[in-house]
Amino acid sequence: MKQVFTRPESLKDVSTHFCPGCHHGSVHRLVAEALDEFGIRSETIGVASVGCSVFLYGYFDVDVIEAPHGRAPAVATGAKRARPDRIVFTYQGDGDLAAIGMSEIIHAANRGEDITVIFVNNTTYGMTGGQMAPTTLPGQKTSTSPYGRDTSKDGSPFKMAELLSNLDGVAFSARVALNSPKNVLNAKKMIKTAFRYQVEKKGFSFIEALASCPTNWGMSPIDANQRVTDEMIPYFPLGVYKNTANL
Amino acid sequence: MQTGTPEKIFVKGNEAVAMAALEAGCHCYFGYPITPQSDIPEYLSRELPRLGGEFIQAESEIGAINMLLGASAAGVRAMTSSSGPGISLKQEGISYMAGSELPGVIVDVMRAGPGLGGIDASQADYFQATRGGGHGGYRIIVLAPASVQEMYDLTMLAFDLSDIYRMPAMVLADSVIGQMKESVTCGPRPQTVLPPKEWVVRGRAAGEPQNVVKSLYLGDGEMEAFHWNMQARYQELADRECRWEEVQTTDAELIVTAFGSTSRIAKTAVAMAREAGMKVGLMRPITLFPFPKKAYAALSERCKLFLDIELSTGQMIDDVRLSVARDADVAFYGRPPGAGSLPTPEELFEQIKKNYRASA
Numbered sequence A: 001m002k003q004v005f006t007r008p009e010s011l012k013d014v015s016t017h018f019c020p021g022c023h024h025g026s027v028h029r030l031v032a033e034a035l036d037e038f039g040i041r042s043e044t045i046g047v048a049s050v051g052c053s054v055f056l057y058g059y060f061d062v063d064v065i066e067a068p069h070g071r072a073p074a075v076a077t078g079a080k081r082a083r084p085d086r087i088v089f090t091y092q093g094d095g096d097l098a099a100i101g102m103s104e105i106i107h108a109a110n111r112g113e114d115i116t117v118i119f120v121n122n123t124t125y126g127m128t129g130g131q132m133a134p135t136t137l138p139g140q141k142t143s144t145s146p147y148g149r150d151t152s153k154d155g156s157p158f159k160m161a162e163l164l165s166n167l168d169g170v171a172f173s174a175r176v177a178l179n180s181p182k183n184v185l186n187a188k189k190m191i192k193t194a195f196r197y198q199v200e201k202k203g204f205s206f207i208e209a210l211a212s213c214p215t216n217w218g219m220s221p222i223d224a225n226q227r228v229t230d231e232m233i234p235y236f237p238l239g240v241y242k243n244t245a246n247l
Numbered sequence B: 001m002q003t004g005t006p007e008k009i010f011v012k013g014n015e016a017v018a019m020a021a022l023e024a025g026c027h028c029y030f031g032y033p034i035t036p037q038s039d040i041p042e043y044l045s046r047e048l049p050r051l052g053g054e055f056i057q058a059e060s061e062i063g064a065i066n067m068l069l070g071a072s073a074a075g076v077r078a079m080t081s082s083s084g085p086g087i088s089l090k091q092e093g094i095s096y097m098a099g100s101e102l103p104g105v106i107v108d109v110m111r112a113g114p115g116l117g118g119i120d121a122s123q124a125d126y127f128q129a130t131r132g133g134g135h136g137g138y139r140i141i142v143l144a145p146a147s148v149q150e151m152y153d154l155t156m157l158a159f160d161l162s163d164i165y166r167m168p169a170m171v172l173a174d175s176v177i178g179q180m181k182e183s184v185t186c187g188p189r190p191q192t193v194l195p196p197k198e199w200v201v202r203g204r205a206a207g208e209p210q211n212v213v214k215s216l217y218l219g220d221g222e223m224e225a226f227h228w229n230m231q232a233r234y235q236e237l238a239d240r241e242c243r244w245e246e247v248q249t250t251d252a253e254l255i256v257t258a259f260g261s262t263s264r265i266a267k268t269a270v271a272m273a274r275e276a277g278m279k280v281g282l283m284r285p286i287t288l289f290p291f292p293k294k295a296y297a298a299l300s301e302r303c304k305l306f307l308d309i310e311l312s313t314g315q316m317i318d319d320v321r322l323s324v325a326r327d328a329d330v331a332f333y334g335r336p337p338g339a340g341s342l343p344t345p346e347e348l349f350e351q352i353k354k355n356y357r358a359s360a
Helices: A024-038 A052-059 A072-082 A094-100 A102-111 A160-165 A181-199 A221-235 B013-023 B039-047 B061-073 B084-099 B126-130 B148-165 B175-179 B222-240 B260-275 B293-302 B316-323 B345-359
Strands: A044-048 A063-066 A087-093 A116-121 A170-177 A204-210 A239-243 B008-012 B028-031 B054-057 B078-082 B104-110 B141-143 B168-174 B181-185 B244-247 B254-257 B280-285 B287-289 B305-310 B329-334
Touching: A024 A052, A024 A087, A024 A116, A024 A181, A044 A052, A044 A072, A052 A063, A052 A087, A063 B061, A072 A087, A072 A102, A072 A116, A072 B028, A072 B054, A072 B061, A087 A094, A087 A181, A094 A102, A094 A116, A102 A116, A102 A160, A102 A204, A102 B061, A116 A181, A160 A170, A160 A204, A160 A239, A170 A181, A170 A221, A181 A204, A204 A221, B008 B013, B013 B039, B013 B104, B013 B148, B013 B168, B013 B175, B013 B181, B028 B039, B028 B061, B039 B054, B054 B061, B061 B078, B061 B084, B061 B104, B078 B084, B084 B104, B084 B126, B084 B168, B104 B148, B104 B175, B126 B168, B126 B287, B141 B148, B148 B168, B148 B175, B148 B181, B148 B222, B168 B175, B168 B260, B175 B260, B244 B260, B244 B293, B254 B260, B254 B345, B260 B280, B260 B305, B260 B345, B280 B293, B293 B316, B305 B316, B305 B345, B316 B329, B329 B345
Parallel strands: A044 A063, A044 A087, A087 A116, A116 A204, A170 A204, B028 B054, B028 B078, B078 B104, B104 B168, B141 B168, B254 B280, B254 B305, B305 B329
Antiparallel strands: A170 A239, B008 B181, B141 B287, B244 B280
16 A cells, blocks of 8 residues: 655654644645755754744754744855855744744845745744734734734734735745645645745745734634635735746 | 965955855855955955855845855855954854854954944944843853964854854954954865764755754753753863963063953054063954863962953953953953054053053
């Protein structure tokens, strides 16, 4: 009998700390599949960020640098400039990338660093217990926006895939979701394209993955999945925002 | 990147730092403009790319220190430089580098503070440098040049010590040493035996262990073990790497002690005192961390009066007092940093006379 579904080589055979219904595991898997399919695991350096993504080194079977909160794009810049022959990717959450690390991501993108950024947007700070994030939706209740995000005081959610696509340094920017088989398959394609940009040295590539956080949203995994469809995708439209090399 | 030259040349202290970095094989430099150290990024932006290295003017000092972290984790020699306000911003990254046991050279050309302060010489960042500066309880190697030649030599040494002991190393200069021009001989990179960097992230090939550069220690006892391990390394540094200069201390009845630019002025004052027939010497620590405690202790076995001079209200004096014998006195003369606060040799000579007479 032929085995048709196995663990990617780039992932370790361990269980993760992710909560039931969390989409981090799916994103991890798709990134690992992309590394496997390009055969680049042994030349890849991952840059972990702070938040639920910090344990990257525990799950990916690649060399990893753990960056300070928000600084992964700067750390990745240093690593890539030091070793331009390596594949360097960051894996960051919304608080990490779009709040404390906004400066680092904007400037790394604007310099057109030859790296791939995987941005997991679940509209909340997961690791610290569900506080308001820069991508928390208008009216969304969190532990620090108990009355709902008030855009007149907290501003509106950042649309990072669109924002970064406006920078000349960005070669590829796309937003994907993982809430349906169709979206997962498309996410796989987009993540692979993002790495293809780096493999072919065609510039900075960015993936924003809409993800669920059932625990901090106070929802069941199924309801959380549905929220991605009902609330997140309408606000954060899926699609390719930039594809300079038409890969 | 061999740039050493046996001829004497006449350059600024900041330029000597940049030249030493090139000779030391620094592959990446990341910086942000700030007076009084901008000659360093300017020089390296011109010379480093020519030699195959990478120069980035970062978006901030936070960006720069984290680029240093990334480059160092990837195994190359790398450097950043800044001054007070920028060094404060770098503390986050320095703490992470210390926690991740990463080498890397940080040049701090001190200026007056706190806050925006001013661009004049200061030694008021002694505590920030020698106590680690960031969160978590760690130390970094701190070297204090007192001449343009030492800007060159100690930058070179910082790269070696940083690699050997796997911790950040800081060259702690000030705007006087950074901006003044002196003759310097740019010697070749010393043939130091360096440990192999088996820990670098390089891409995990089949059969090789996964390398992870991190500062998160959640396992039972892991964090505590890290601290004791680093404590042992700091002790090793103290045992092996203390450097200092003594001038006419053998018969001294008063020993002036100062570091960096202040020690230059103090040296002239000591010469004035000797000419006036006073038995006065100078003790100048070159390594501020590790602090040459044993050397101070040895001096204080015989000489019971020290005069500590700093461009601050007194910071190094704590280390001096902790190092000398309990029956030795440590007097202090300080000029807090700022425009016009650099003391003259005559001014320091007066302080020497005052303390010398009082002890006679």
